[in-house]
Amino acid sequence: MTDRYDTRIAAGMEEPPPRPAFPKRLWMVLVRPGDLFDALAANPAWFPMAAFTAAVVGVALALTPAELYYEVAAAGASPERMGDLGELPTIWYKIPAVVGGTGVMLVLPVVMSLVTYLIFVFMRGDRATFRQHLCVMSHAGVISAFGALLMTPLRIRNRNFQEALTLGDFVPFLDGFPFDVLDRMDLFAIWASAVAGLGLSLLDERRRWWPTAAVLVGMVAALAVAQAKLAP
Numbered sequence: 450m451t452d453r454y455d456t457r458i459a460a461g462m463e464e465p466p467p468r469p470a471f472p473k474r475l476w477m478v479l480v481r482p483g484d485l486f487d488a489l490a491a492n493p494a495w496f497p498m499a500a501f502t503a504a505v506v507g508v509a510l511a512l513t514p515a516e517l518y519y520e521v522a523a524a525g526a527s528p529e530r531m532g533d534l535g536e537l538p539t540i541w542y543k544i545p546a547v548v549g550g551t552g553v554m555l556v557l558p559v560v561m562s563l564v565t566y567l568i569f570v571f572m573r574g575d576r577a578t579f580r581q582h583l584c585v586m587s588h589a590g591v592i593s594a595f596g597a598l599l600m601t602p603l604r605i606r607n608r609n610f611q612e613a614l615t616l617g618d619f620v621p622f623l624d625g626f627p628f629d630v631l632d633r634m635d636l637f638a639i640w641a642s643a644v645a646g647l648g649l650s651l652l653d654e655r656r657r658w659w660p661t662a663a664v665l666v667g668m669v670a671a672l673a674v675a676q677a678k679l680a681p
Contacts, residue, residue, distance in 0.1 A: 465492035474498065478588045478644065479595075486585060486648035493584030498591065499558045505594040507551035509601045510543075517610045518542035554594070558587040568664060569649055577652035585648035589641045596637025626677060633673035642666045 469477060469488050477485035519539040562582040569575045570582075596614070604612040616639075617623075617632030646662025 468492050468494055471497060471501075474588065475501075475591060478591050482589075482644045482647055483651065485588065486651045489584050489588070490581065490652060493578075493581045495558060495580070495583035495587040499555055499583075499587040502558075502587065502590040502594040503551050503554040505591075506554045506597050507547060509594075509597040510547040510550045512601050513543070513604060513610065515539035515543040517604070517608060518546050520608075521610050554590070558583060558590055561586045564668075565645075565649060565665070569661065575649070575653045575656060577649070581652050582649065585645055585652075589645035589648065592641040592644060593635075593637050596635070596640075629677035629680065630670070630673045633676050634669060638669050639666055642669055 466488070468474070469485065474485060474489075516539050519542045522542050562579060562585075565586065566577075566579050566582045570577055570579075600612055600614065604610055614636045615632050616634045616636065617628055620628065620631060623631065642665035643662045646665045647658045649665075650656040650658045650661040
């Protein structure tokens with residue numbers, strides 16, 4: 450269906466179908482992602498949703514107390530630098546983090562789409578456009594953004610900037626490297642990856658959801674393994 454629409458639209462034979470309204474897309478990506486990506490396949494849009502996602506993350510970062518940003522900076526500083534860190538107001542640790550984090554979230558869908566386009570179009574041979582990949586990744590990012598906002602009160606209460614809901618929370622009896630890996634696998638990132646896998650699989654009728662989602666969730670797992678190995 451996607452290929453037929455793309456061909457006719459490119460030939461000027463048919464206007465693209467209307468997209469669901471922006472507010473409707475916000476809840477559809479959470480509860481009806483299949484219907485959402487079916488509706489967007491022939492008329493993809495990405496930048497407004499990517500900007501919204503970046504803004505939500507920016508709000509979450511802005512709500513986090515400046516003292517937590519200072520604690521993060523101090524935790525990674527050498528003893529020689531501790532004195533220099535204390536000379537600056539804590540707000541100066543927060544401002545770059547908020548601005549930088551918001552900017553990263555705005556660019557992240559583009560970076561992720563480059564990766565998925567390389568894997569699924571160039572390597573697997575999917576029939577999809579880069580704009581369609583951008584559309585899927587920017588909408589799936591809403592899940593991670595909402596997750597960041599929901600976790601902010603817990604981070605403030607526990608005074609832990611790294612507070613997250615992870616697979617490690619369900620296996621507290623584990624220890625060592627396996628627990629370190631699971632404790633870095635954020636549930637919202639896994640959810641977003643599964644939804645993105647669904648969206649990408651719907652772009653080509655030859656594909657199925659679970660192999661596509663497995664690749665994306667595997668990327669989350671690989672990042673967690675790398676972080677666990679590099680942790681002091």
